[in-house]
Structures are given as C-alpha cells and as structure tokens.
Amino acid sequence: MLRTLLKRHSYEVETASSGEEALAMVDSFGPDVVLTDVRMPKMGGLDLLATLRAKQNDATVIVMSAYGNMDMAIEAMKAGAYDYVQKPFKPDEVVLALKKAEERESLKRENRALREEISKEHKFENILAKSTQMQDIFRTIAKIADYKTTVLVTGESGVGxxxxxRALHLRNARKGGPFIAVNCGAIPENLLESELFGHKRGAFTDATQDRRGLFEEATGGTLFLDEIGELPLALQVKLLRVLEDESIRRLGDARDIKVDVRIVAATHRDLLNETKAGRFREDLYYRLNVLPIHVPALRERRDDIPLLIDHFIQRNNGRLGTSTRGLDTEARRLLYEYSWPGNVRELENTIERAMVLCESDQIIASDLPERIREARDPVQLQLSSGELSVKKTSRVIEEILIRRALQKTKGNRTRAAELLEISHRALLYKIKDYHLSEL
Ligand SMILES: Nc1ncnc2c1ncn2[C@@H]1O[C@H](COP(=O)(O)OP(=O)(O)OP(=O)(O)O)[C@@H](O)[C@H]1O
Ligand SMILES: [Mg+2]
Incomplete structure (x- = not known):
C-alpha cells in the first residue's frame, strides 16, 4: 500500500519484508529515507536503526508504530530516528513526514558540502589556517610556486x-623533483661548504671520493636553506655567486657545474638588521629577498588557534590512541589568550602533553603548563577585565607597549620612540608619568 502511495508521489521505492532484507539492500539501493515498522519478526526497527548507524549510514529513519506502542516510538527517536507515524495512518500523514525528512536531507547535504568547502579553504597542502594573514600567504604561494625565483621565508621560530x-615545492610543477632541506646553522662551518657544493677526491684529507653536494642533489627540485641567517660570511659570498651564475663548483674542482634548482631560504632573524650589524651580506640579502614571505607569529593571528587545537587533538587521538574530545571553555580561553612565544610548535607540544596528562576525555585548565595558566597576556587581561573606560584601558595598554619597546631596544629611547611611533619628547614625558625611568 505504501509503495503504491509513494510512487504516486514520485518517490523511488524499494520494499523489504524484514529488517535483514532491508539491510541487505541498503548498500546497493542507497536510500535517503528508511520507513520502518518497530515490531517485526527477528530484527526489529530499533535494531535496524542501530545497525544502520553502526555502518555509518546516515539515512533518515522514520518509524511506524501502532497505538499503544508509543514508548517504542520514543525509544526509536532517542536512538536517532527522525520522526514517527502512528498506525493506522492516513496517506497524507506519511507524505507529510517524508516532506519534512526531505528538508532535512537537503540541509544535511548542504551542511556536508559546506563543511568540505571550509576544510578545503582552511587547508593548503599541510598548512592549516583560517586567519586572513595566512589566507594571503596561501594566495601568494599559489601565485609564485611555479617560478624559479628565490623565496625568503621569515618569521619567528615555530610559525611554520x-x-x-614545502608547500611552495608541492605546488610547483617541478614537484616531481626532490625537496632537499639543509639547516645552515646545524652543520659545522668547515663541513658546510662541501655539504652544499660537493668536493673532488683529494680536496681535503677525508675526501677519498668525489662527492655531489646538496645543490646537485636538488637539481630539478627545491633546495631549502633553513636558518640562512646562520650562514658564515665566507659561504655567503659563495652562495651569492651560485645564485647569480646558477652554477656551482665542487671543492677542489676547476670546472663549473650548471645547477637547476629553486632556492627557498628561511630565517627567524631580521636579516636587514643582520646586514646593518655586518653579520649578513647586503648583496646576498637583496638577492634572496626577491619574493619575501613573512609568516606572522601565532599571537598575531589568534583566529588560527582553535583550528590548530582541533587538528592536533584529532591527529594525536590517532597517533597516541587517546580519545580526547576537546577542551573546556576555560582551557580553550587560556590557549587562545596565551602569547605563544614558541608559536605553533609550542601549541602542538602543549596539546600533546595535555592529552597525555588529561584524566577524562576533556582537557581542563589544570592539564595545561603553569606558564600558560599564569602568564596571561596583560593586554588581553586588561581587555577581558570588563573595564569600559577608554581612558583607563588606553593607559594600561600604553604602559605595556612602552615597557615592551624599551625592553626590545634595551633602553634606547630614540629607537623605542620610533617603534612606538610617538615623538621622543612624548616618550620622555610618558616614561616619567608611568615611572619607567629605571628601564
Ligand atoms: N599552520 C600549520 N598547520 C599545521 N601545522 C603547523 C602549522 N604551522 C606549524 N605547524 C607545525 O608546527 C611545527 C613547526 O613548524 P615549522 O618547523 O615549519 O616551523 P619553523 O618556522 O620552520 O620553525 P623554526 O624556525 O624553529 O625552524 C611543525 O611540526 C609543523 O608541522
Ligand atoms: Mg624550521
């Protein structure tokens, strides 16, 4: 009877005479809605529902139950059924329930599409971020990935x-080629040169064989010069030559070898400052800085924190076998407001530690390290105090900024005034006003 009725309303219908039979056809038929009786021989409606859910099938389930069997219908709703119709029913009632279910279906579909859209938007290769600053970086990477132009990536330690x-490499048409990373700060100066450029047999005592350097290894791909700020001055000269000629010379060799590599360099230092201090060659700096990408500190893009937290929790659940669901509001707030001097790496480690220490499936404030519980950002602290006076709040924040500027410039007031973008005179006045003269 239902089949005839529903076909008349243009539904595509399959019928089954038992729960088992229904389950057997679910995969091939793929129903959007399952209309089932509660009481049936062997597998009842509730078991059918449970089995569907266990199979990750999220078809909308509507149960039909006879008057006097209402508590069964309620059980079914609790177990995740969407609706119920009471028997005996009028044709309209069933059609109405299906129309409602259809609405839910399309909402569900929209939701799923939206969720996929969001996760696509917030993920770029292995970088997760939703802040506008990082979205700009995603766009820049996509735009410049295909060129061979040197890229200089700057930012504090642990920002990514x-x-x-790596994303620059993966988005490059040359991604078939190798990605070779070398940490210029971790290799002793006397080895670094032969590491980078290779050597000829006999070039030095231990050189018993010809050896290719990393530039040659990276041919057709990307050479990532990490911590470029640590590169000794003597090698800076050689690197500059390589970048300009696109060829290298192995140690102890007389001939040049053409190399075809994309150079990406990174540093946590302020290279312009390093050039001023004479620790980094200016000509190399300009040669490297053709396409700069500055990755902002995590505290400058707090929008990324919740996303990263959820990502690390999920990843660790898989890796550590934990079953953490999330954080309570207080813990979430602490993580959101903390200043993260170690950036994403510090966040990553903090989450892992908390998941291991955590005694329930929810991370709470006491699972977090003391520095995070105590050291709340004073600016945030002031802003979350409930104080609404612009005057009072500005004074507190102004004092904090002045302290920071003086710390950063080691007490140099002229430089501090520049950073603060106020006049030297105004700074002297404020130092007196806030009693900061000892700084
Ligand atoms: N946006 C992000 N999404 C996912 N993981 C991230 C993100 N940013 C950083 N990470 C993770 O944080 C850690 C530190 O990142 P990475 O090594 O790229 O930082 P770095 O800037 O090179 O740091 P350092 O200057 O100390 O070398 C890595 O484990 C990385 O996977
Ligand atoms: Mg690094």
Whole structure:
C-alpha cells in the first residue's frame, strides 16, 4: 500500500519484508529515507536503526508504530530516528513526514558540502589556517610556486616556515623533483661548504671520493636553506655567486657545474638588521629577498588557534590512541589568550602533553603548563577585565607597549620612540608619568 502511495508521489521505492532484507539492500539501493515498522519478526526497527548507524549510514529513519506502542516510538527517536507515524495512518500523514525528512536531507547535504568547502579553504597542502594573514600567504604561494625565483621565508621560530617552503615545492610543477632541506646553522662551518657544493677526491684529507653536494642533489627540485641567517660570511659570498651564475663548483674542482634548482631560504632573524650589524651580506640579502614571505607569529593571528587545537587533538587521538574530545571553555580561553612565544610548535607540544596528562576525555585548565595558566597576556587581561573606560584601558595598554619597546631596544629611547611611533619628547614625558625611568 505504501509503495503504491509513494510512487504516486514520485518517490523511488524499494520494499523489504524484514529488517535483514532491508539491510541487505541498503548498500546497493542507497536510500535517503528508511520507513520502518518497530515490531517485526527477528530484527526489529530499533535494531535496524542501530545497525544502520553502526555502518555509518546516515539515512533518515522514520518509524511506524501502532497505538499503544508509543514508548517504542520514543525509544526509536532517542536512538536517532527522525520522526514517527502512528498506525493506522492516513496517506497524507506519511507524505507529510517524508516532506519534512526531505528538508532535512537537503540541509544535511548542504551542511556536508559546506563543511568540505571550509576544510578545503582552511587547508593548503599541510598548512592549516583560517586567519586572513595566512589566507594571503596561501594566495601568494599559489601565485609564485611555479617560478624559479628565490623565496625568503621569515618569521619567528615555530610559525611554520618549513611548511611554507614545502608547500611552495608541492605546488610547483617541478614537484616531481626532490625537496632537499639543509639547516645552515646545524652543520659545522668547515663541513658546510662541501655539504652544499660537493668536493673532488683529494680536496681535503677525508675526501677519498668525489662527492655531489646538496645543490646537485636538488637539481630539478627545491633546495631549502633553513636558518640562512646562520650562514658564515665566507659561504655567503659563495652562495651569492651560485645564485647569480646558477652554477656551482665542487671543492677542489676547476670546472663549473650548471645547477637547476629553486632556492627557498628561511630565517627567524631580521636579516636587514643582520646586514646593518655586518653579520649578513647586503648583496646576498637583496638577492634572496626577491619574493619575501613573512609568516606572522601565532599571537598575531589568534583566529588560527582553535583550528590548530582541533587538528592536533584529532591527529594525536590517532597517533597516541587517546580519545580526547576537546577542551573546556576555560582551557580553550587560556590557549587562545596565551602569547605563544614558541608559536605553533609550542601549541602542538602543549596539546600533546595535555592529552597525555588529561584524566577524562576533556582537557581542563589544570592539564595545561603553569606558564600558560599564569602568564596571561596583560593586554588581553586588561581587555577581558570588563573595564569600559577608554581612558583607563588606553593607559594600561600604553604602559605595556612602552615597557615592551624599551625592553626590545634595551633602553634606547630614540629607537623605542620610533617603534612606538610617538615623538621622543612624548616618550620622555610618558616614561616619567608611568615611572619607567629605571628601564
Ligand atoms: N599552520 C600549520 N598547520 C599545521 N601545522 C603547523 C602549522 N604551522 C606549524 N605547524 C607545525 O608546527 C611545527 C613547526 O613548524 P615549522 O618547523 O615549519 O616551523 P619553523 O618556522 O620552520 O620553525 P623554526 O624556525 O624553529 O625552524 C611543525 O611540526 C609543523 O608541522
Ligand atoms: Mg624550521
């Protein structure tokens, strides 16, 4: 009877005479809605529902039950059924329930599409971010990935500079080629040169064989020069030559070898400052800085924090076998407001530690390290105090900024005034006003 009725309303219908038979056809038929009786021989409606859910099938289930069997219908709703119709029913009632279910179906579909859209938007290769600053970086990477032009990635430690370098490589048409990373700060100066450029047999005592350097290894791909700020001055000269000639010379060799590599360099230092201090060659700096990408500190893009937290929790659940669901509001707030001097790496480690220490499936404030519980950002602290006076709040924040500027410039007031973008005179006045003269 239902089949005839529903066909008349243009539904595509399959019928089954038992729960088992229904389950057997679910995969091939793929119903959007399952209309089932509660009481049936062997597998009842509730078991059918449970089995569907266990199979990750999220078809909308509507149960039919006879008057006097209402508590069964309620059970079914609790177990995730969408609706119920009471028997005996008028044709309209069933059609109405199906129309409602259809609405839910299309909402569900829209939701799913939206969720996929969002996760696509917030993920770029292995970089997860939704802040506008990082979205700009995603766009820049996509735009410049295909060129061979040298890229300089800057930013504090742990912000994801290496991930940016890898994304540049993965988005490059040359991605079939190798990605070779070398940490210029971790290799002793006397080995670094032969590491980078290779050597000829006999070039030095231990050189018993010809050896290719990393530039040659990276041919056709990307050479990632990490911590370029640590490169000794003597090698800076050689690197500049390589970048200009696109060829290298192995140690102890007389001939040049053409190399075809994309150079991505990274540093947590302010290279312009390093050039001023004479620790980094200016000509190399300009040669490297053709396409700069600055990855902002995590505290400058707090929008990314919740996304990263959820990502690390999920990843660790898989890796550590934990079953953490999330954080309570207080813990979430602490993580959101903390200043993260170690950036994403510090967040990553903090989450892992909390998941291991955590005694329930929810991370709470006491699972977090003391520095995070105590050291709340004073600016945030002031802003969350409930104080609404612009005057009072500005004074507190102004004092904090002046302290920071003086700390950063080691007490140099002229430089501090520049950073603060106020006049030297105004700074002297404020130092007196806030009693900061000892700084
Ligand atoms: N946006 C992000 N999404 C996912 N993981 C991230 C993100 N940013 C950083 N990470 C993770 O944080 C850690 C640090 O990132 P990475 O090594 O790229 O930082 P870095 O800037 O090179 O740091 P350092 O200057 O200390 O070398 C890595 O484990 C990386 O996977
Ligand atoms: Mg790094």
């Amino acid at each position: 500079k290496e991930l940016v370098a």
